[in-house]
Amino acid sequence: MTRGLARVAEFVRPTRIGVRLLLFNLLVLFLPVAGVLYLSSYEQQLLDTQERGMVQQARVVAAALGSVPLTGAQPMLDRLGQRSEARIRVYDANGALAADTARVHAAVQPVEAYPPADVDGGRKRLIYRFGAWIVRARRTLARAILRQPSPPSSSSVKAPTPSEVRAALEGRYGAQTAFTPGQRSLTMNSAVPIRQGSGVVGAVVVSQSTFRILRALYRVRLRIFEVVLASVALAALLTVFASATVVKPVARLRAEAAALATRRTKLPGGFVSVDRKDELGDLARALDDLARRLDAHIRLLEAFAADVSHEFKNPLASIRTAAEMAAHAQDPRDREKFLDLLVRDVDRLEGLVTGVHELARLDTQLAHETPALVDVGALAGQLVADLRVIGDARVHLDVRAEGSCAVAASRDALTQVFENVIVNARSFSPPGEPIDVIVERAGDDCRVVVMDRGPGIPEAHLSRVFDRFFTYRPQEPGRRDHAGLGLAIARTIVEGYGGTIAASNREGGGTSVEVKLPFALPLARSRL
Known part of the structure; x- marks a missing residue:
C-alpha cells in the first residue's frame, strides 16, 4: 500500500516542464473564458436594444395620448396590455398614476416581478452557484474600481413620484433601473413626456423585466462554464499524462546519463527507453549510441596505452642491454658495435615517440x-x-x-x-x-x-x-x-x-x- 502511494506521488509530483505544460494547456482555455466574459458585453447590448424598444413603445403611446384627454388612457392601455409584455403606466401632470396595464387583471403580478420558480433547477446546482459567484465577484470588483453604484431595488423607491416620471414631466427622457424585489433580474423603466400643444400634460412609463434575457444568458453561461471546468480537468489530466510520458522518461534519461558519467568500469546494458517509437526513443537511442562510442573510444585508449607500453619495452630493454654490454666490453670493436646498436635503438625509440605523438594529436586535430x-x-x-x-x-x-x-x-x-x-x-x-x-x-x-x-x-x-x-x-x-x-x-x-x-x-x-x-x-x- 505504501509503495503504491509512493508510486502515485512520484507519478503526480510536479516538475518544471509539467508546470509549463499545465500553463500552456490553461492558456488554451482563454478562448472559452473570454467567451464567458464577452457575454457580459452581449448582455449589455441586449439590454440597450430592449431599452430602445421600450422607448419607441412609450413614444407611440405618448403620441396617441397627445390628442385625447388622459382620462381616456386606461381603455387604451387595457387594449395594449393584452398584446404587450411590458407594463405601461400613464402619469398626469401632477405625477399621479392615471392608467396602468397591470390593472387589466388584478390577480396577476406585475411583469417586472421575476418568476420565483426555477423550473429546470439550474440555480440549485453547485456548478451554477460557483459560476454565479464568479460573475457577481467580477461585477462587484468592476463597480468598486469604476466607483459605480449598484442599481437600487424597486422596493426601495419610496418617493410618491418616481425620478424617471419627474424627468419626463420636465420634458426630458427619464430612465431608471432597479432590482426586482427578492429576485436577481432587473426592471427597466423608460419615461417620455406627453405633449399637448407646447406643454407637458403627463408622462408614459414603460417597464419591463430583464428576466427573459438573463435566463437565456444564464443558460449559455452555465454551458460555457461547464465546458471551462471540463477543459480544466482535461488540461490537468493531459498535463499529468504528458508529465508521465515525457517528463518522467526525460528525468530517467538524465539519471542514467548522470550514472554513466560517474562510472569507471564497463558501461551498463544501455538506456531503458531505447525501445520507444517516439522522439524520446530517438533521444535514448542517440544517447545509447553515444555511450557505446564513448565506451569504444575508452577501450581504444586503453588498448593504445597497452600497445605503446609494449612497444616501448623492447627498444628500452635493448638500449639497457647495449649500454651494459658497451660498459663492460674490453675490445674497442665490440664497444663500437654495442654503441651502434644503442644508437639504432634510440632512433627506433625516437620514431616510436614521434608516431605515438602523431596518433595522439590526430583526434584533436580532426575535431578542431x-x-x-x-x-x-x-x-x-x-x-x-x-x-x-x-x-x-x-x-x-x-x-x-x-x-x-x-x-x-x-x-x-x-x-x-x-x-x-x-x-x-x-x-x-x-x-x-x-x-x-x-x-x-x-x-x-x-x-x-x-x-x-x-x-x-x-x-x-x-x-x-x-x-x-x-x-x-x-x-x-x-x-x-x-x-x-x-x-x-x-x-x-x-x-x-x-x-x-x-x-x-x-x-x-x-x-x-x-x-x-x-x-x-x-x-x-x-x-x-
Missing part, C-alpha cells in the same frame, strides 16, 4: 580543424611530381574522375594519408616495378587505389595491416626501423573524415590499398 575542399586528383598529381623530383619515377598516376574529385578535408592530413600509403608501397615493391595510383569517382565517393607488385600480404594479416605497431616484413627479418604506424595513422585520418581504407592482394602478386572519401560535389561546384 576547419575542413576545406581538396581536389584529390590534383593532390595525388603533386605527390607523384614530388617523387619524380627526388628521382623516383616508378609511381604512375591515372586520374579517371571527370572534372574535379573534391572532398571536404584538410590538405595536410590527406597528404599524410597518401604519402604513408605510397611510402608503404615503395618499401615493398621490388626495384624497377611500377606503383600505380588511380583516382576515380565511385558512386558518392572519391576512390584512390595504390597498387604495388610486392610480395603481398597473407590472408591472416589483411585485417591487421592497419593496426598500430603491426609490421610484417619477412623479406627483411633484421630490420627494426619500421614502427608499424604509417597505415594506422592513415586509417585514423580517413575514418575521421567519414571514409574507409582497406587492403587486398592483387592477382599476379602485389598489394592494393583502397581509400574512399565522401565526395563533396555541391561545395566543389560552388568554390572550385
Whole structure:
C-alpha cells in the first residue's frame, strides 16, 4: 500500500516542464473564458436594444395620448396590455398614476416581478452557484474600481413620484433601473413626456423585466462554464499524462546519463527507453549510441596505452642491454658495435615517440580543424611530381574522375594519408616495378587505389595491416626501423573524415590499398 502511494506521488509530483505544460494547456482555455466574459458585453447590448424598444413603445403611446384627454388612457392601455409584455403606466401632470396595464387583471403580478420558480433547477446546482459567484465577484470588483453604484431595488423607491416620471414631466427622457424585489433580474423603466400643444400634460412609463434575457444568458453561461471546468480537468489530466510520458522518461534519461558519467568500469546494458517509437526513443537511442562510442573510444585508449607500453619495452630493454654490454666490453670493436646498436635503438625509440605523438594529436586535430575542399586528383598529381623530383619515377598516376574529385578535408592530413600509403608501397615493391595510383569517382565517393607488385600480404594479416605497431616484413627479418604506424595513422585520418581504407592482394602478386572519401560535389561546384 505504501509503495503504491509512493508510486502515485512520484507519478503526480510536479516538475518544471509539467508546470509549463499545465500553463500552456490553461492558456488554451482563454478562448472559452473570454467567451464567458464577452457575454457580459452581449448582455449589455441586449439590454440597450430592449431599452430602445421600450422607448419607441412609450413614444407611440405618448403620441396617441397627445390628442385625447388622459382620462381616456386606461381603455387604451387595457387594449395594449393584452398584446404587450411590458407594463405601461400613464402619469398626469401632477405625477399621479392615471392608467396602468397591470390593472387589466388584478390577480396577476406585475411583469417586472421575476418568476420565483426555477423550473429546470439550474440555480440549485453547485456548478451554477460557483459560476454565479464568479460573475457577481467580477461585477462587484468592476463597480468598486469604476466607483459605480449598484442599481437600487424597486422596493426601495419610496418617493410618491418616481425620478424617471419627474424627468419626463420636465420634458426630458427619464430612465431608471432597479432590482426586482427578492429576485436577481432587473426592471427597466423608460419615461417620455406627453405633449399637448407646447406643454407637458403627463408622462408614459414603460417597464419591463430583464428576466427573459438573463435566463437565456444564464443558460449559455452555465454551458460555457461547464465546458471551462471540463477543459480544466482535461488540461490537468493531459498535463499529468504528458508529465508521465515525457517528463518522467526525460528525468530517467538524465539519471542514467548522470550514472554513466560517474562510472569507471564497463558501461551498463544501455538506456531503458531505447525501445520507444517516439522522439524520446530517438533521444535514448542517440544517447545509447553515444555511450557505446564513448565506451569504444575508452577501450581504444586503453588498448593504445597497452600497445605503446609494449612497444616501448623492447627498444628500452635493448638500449639497457647495449649500454651494459658497451660498459663492460674490453675490445674497442665490440664497444663500437654495442654503441651502434644503442644508437639504432634510440632512433627506433625516437620514431616510436614521434608516431605515438602523431596518433595522439590526430583526434584533436580532426575535431578542431576547419575542413576545406581538396581536389584529390590534383593532390595525388603533386605527390607523384614530388617523387619524380627526388628521382623516383616508378609511381604512375591515372586520374579517371571527370572534372574535379573534391572532398571536404584538410590538405595536410590527406597528404599524410597518401604519402604513408605510397611510402608503404615503395618499401615493398621490388626495384624497377611500377606503383600505380588511380583516382576515380565511385558512386558518392572519391576512390584512390595504390597498387604495388610486392610480395603481398597473407590472408591472416589483411585485417591487421592497419593496426598500430603491426609490421610484417619477412623479406627483411633484421630490420627494426619500421614502427608499424604509417597505415594506422592513415586509417585514423580517413575514418575521421567519414571514409574507409582497406587492403587486398592483387592477382599476379602485389598489394592494393583502397581509400574512399565522401565526395563533396555541391561545395566543389560552388568554390572550385
